[in-house]
Each structure stands twice: as C-alpha cells, then as structure tokens.
Amino acid sequence: MARTDLDFSPAPPATERGRRTRRKLLDAATAEFGERGFHDASIASITRRAGVALGSFYTYFGSKEAIFRDLVRDLSDGVRRAAAERLAEREMSSLDTEQAALAAFLAFAREHSEIYRIIDESEFVDPESYRAHYEKTAERILGRLRTGAASGQLRGDLEEAHAWAIMGMNVFLGLRYAVWSDGENAADDAERAAQAANSILAKGIGPRTPD
Amino acid sequence: MARTDLDFSPAPPATERGRRTRRKLLDAATAEFGERGFHDASIASITRRAGVALGSFYTYFGSKEAIFRDLVRDLSDGVRRAAAERLAEREMSSLDTEQAALAAFLAFAREHSEIYRIIDESEFVDPESYRAHYEKTAERILGRLRTGAASGQLRGDLEEAHAWAIMGMNVFLGLRYAVWSDGENAADDAERAAQAANSILAKGIGPRTPD
Numbered sequence: 313m314a315r316t317d318l319d320f321s322p323a324p325p326a327t328e329r330g331r332r333t334r335r336k337l338l339d340a341a342t343a344e345f346g347e348r349g350f351h352d353a354s355i356a357s358i359t360r361r362a363g364v365a366l367g368s369f370y371t372y373f374g375s376k377e378a379i380f381r382d383l384v385r386d387l388s389d390g391v392r393r394a395a396a397e398r399l400a401e402r403e404m405s406s407l408d409t410e411q412a413a414l415a416a417f418l419a420f421a422r423e424h425s426e427i428y429r430i431i432d433e434s435e436f437v438d439p440e441s442y443r444a445h446y447e448k449t450a451e452r453i454l455g456r457l458r459t460g461a462a463s464g465q466l467r468g469d470l471e472e473a474h475a476w477a478i479m480g481m482n483v484f485l486g487l488r489y490a491v492w493s494d495g496e497n498a499a500d501d502a503e504r505a506a507q508a509a510n511s512i513l514a515k516g517i518g519p520r521t522p523d
Numbered sequence: 524m525a526r527t528d529l530d531f532s533p534a535p536p537a538t539e540r541g542r543r544t545r546r547k548l549l550d551a552a553t554a555e556f557g558e559r560g561f562h563d564a565s566i567a568s569i570t571r572r573a574g575v576a577l578g579s580f581y582t583y584f585g586s587k588e589a590i591f592r593d594l595v596r597d598l599s600d601g602v603r604r605a606a607a608e609r610l611a612e613r614e615m616s617s618l619d620t621e622q623a624a625l626a627a628f629l630a631f632a633r634e635h636s637e638i639y640r641i642i643d644e645s646e647f648v649d650p651e652s653y654r655a656h657y658e659k660t661a662e663r664i665l666g667r668l669r670t671g672a673a674s675g676q677l678r679g680d681l682e683e684a685h686a687w688a689i690m691g692m693n694v695f696l697g698l699r700y701a702v703w704s705d706g707e708n709a710a711d712d713a714e715r716a717a718q719a720a721n722s723i724l725a726k727g728i729g730p731r732t733p734d
Binding site for chain 1: 560562617618621640643644646647654657661668671675676677678679680681682683684685687688689690691692693694695696698699700703715716718719720722723724725726727728729730
C-alpha cells in the first residue's frame, strides 16, 4: 500500500483568513482520519466538519493523500513545538529537560489522542512521512543529549542509539499512559510514566542509588 | 476500520501433517501481509505461496481476518519464544537478562523483517491483538524486573511503567537498527543498539559511572 501517487498541496495561504481556513481543515482532518482511518475518510466529510465549502478544499490541499501528508507533518511539528515551549519556560538541568520534554509529549498526546493512530497509519499510507517523523524526533533528542554531554551534565558517549532508546520509552509510555489511560487516572498515570522514565535515565534499573 | 466481523478459525490440526500445512500457510501469510498489506493480500495468493490447494485454507483458518489474527498471535509468540530460548541457555544476571532478551528480539526482527509491518497494521485491522501483543510483552518484562528486584539485583521500586519504558526502547531500537538497518552494517547496528540499551539500564545517562 506504499503510495507513489501523492499529490502535492498548493503553496500555503498568504492571508490570515487563508491560514485560519487551512487550520480548520487540518483540525477537521485530524478528527476524520483519527476516527475513520485513511481509507474510509473523505474530503467531503473533512470540509463538512470544518464548515468549509467542498470546492475550497483544493485551494489548500492537492488531494486526500496530500492533506494526510501535510497533517502528519503538522502533528509532528506540534510535538516539536509542545516540547520547545515547555523547555523555553525556564533553565533546566539535562535530566529535567528530558523529563519536561516527556511531560510535554504526554500532555500533547492526551489533548490530541488521534496522533498515535494517524502517525501509525502513515507507516502504510505515506512511509516517508512516518520515517521522517521519527528521524527528526530522534535528532532533536540527540541534540539535547549532546548539549548535556558538552556541559558535563550527561555522559560523554551518548549517541544516536541512546536517542532512539529514549524516544521509544517516550512513545510507549505515551501509548500506555496517555492514549490507553482511562480518563479518571490520567493525571496519576502521566506522573507515573514521567517518574519511571526519569528514574531510568537518572540511575538505571540497578540496585545502586547514587543520589 | 476496527473490525467486529472477525471469523474464528477451526480447532488447530491434530496430525503432524496438518500442523505442517498450517505452518506453511502462516509463513506464506507472513510474506503476503508483509509485502502487500492486509487490504491487498488475498487468500488465493497465500495458498499459492504455500503450495497448498485453495480449498484447504478453510481447514485451518476461517477467513483472511482470522489468519491475520492468528498470525499476529503467532509472531507475538515467536518474539516470546526467541527470548525464552536465549534466556534458557545459561544463568544470567538481571541486567544481562535484559540485554540477552533485546539481542534475541533484534535477531528475530532481522529474520522476520515483516513483523513490524504486520503488528503495526494490526492496530487497524485487529486492535485487540495489537494491544494484547504489547500488554503480554510488557507483563513478561515486568516479571523479569520483579525477579531481579526480589534477588536484590535490581531496584525494589520497579513497576509496570518501567516495563513499558524498556519495551519501548527495545521496539524503537529494533525499528532503527534491525528493520531499517542496511544489510552491510546489520551486525554493528545490533551491537550498538544492545550496548545503548544496556548502558542506560545499567547506569542511566548521567555523568556518574558507578561501575
């Protein structure tokens, strides 16, 4: 099902009104693809959800494939921004930075519970976007690890594989404790996930507790 | 696309010959679903790959949905067995146990490179099997962590969230260093992944190196 016939979307709108309409269509597409999956989703239903005329769709997106791809990039960018905003709030140690990045991701995943389904479906609908999402996320983590190593706060031998390991921890903690959490325990669950990840990164799972 | 119309398969074959034919069909289904995805896969193509008469298919499986579900369970069980065999080879410390379990998983993923695609697609084709695969895998990891904690080799406060974190590390290291590794560097890549995971579990990512 790898697709090679992806259309491209027109250039992004230049006006504020255009940007708002494009945003409405992307949000409607999040709900549509999240609920119905790529194959059953329709452009007519996306425009209906957005309250936008069917014909306007093509001002912003080239096709159903094109809006799906743009949406994966948009969600991927949302993950990036959520972490960046949290990390900009205050100066943090390297370990606190990783904990804050995970907390921001868990909050984003709770608010956008469709994100797992949409990014996971991109493995089949648009494999390049799927791979790009994880490669970029791992690169950002690796950048933070290198910053921490340079300042002596983290081990000097951290490399790409450590970044992928940390990303995997975060993705699966998000799946279990944000997406699959029942509403009642959501806050406790997020806290438990953040503590678990942080304690592994701080000291591993062995019996010694250096702090 | 969550399916509720899954047929069930007949009881497993009682004869050795029957078990061999069922195995051939599952292996053919691995190739078929792995290459073409669930929607484009066909029972006719699975039986052709297996060298089995089309009509015989229904002796073993109720439908395309049923063989897909049985295949997810079969692959999930293959992951379990690959680790169990490796761990039975010799007595190991708790940290060596986790490293050996990851090495066994990476080897299994390299040999069965379709496993990611098939298990990932089960999120859409058969969500219950998808969830069961990860819940069972996390339970096994938690069991090992508790054994290690009981013998004083691991921290006493390890719980479900730590197991999910370790599972996520393993899944993403497998994606990057087994499935997406190019053939030439596969052995180096697996080694790098195993070292990264092990060093995080042994001592975290901080600058102190207690060993």
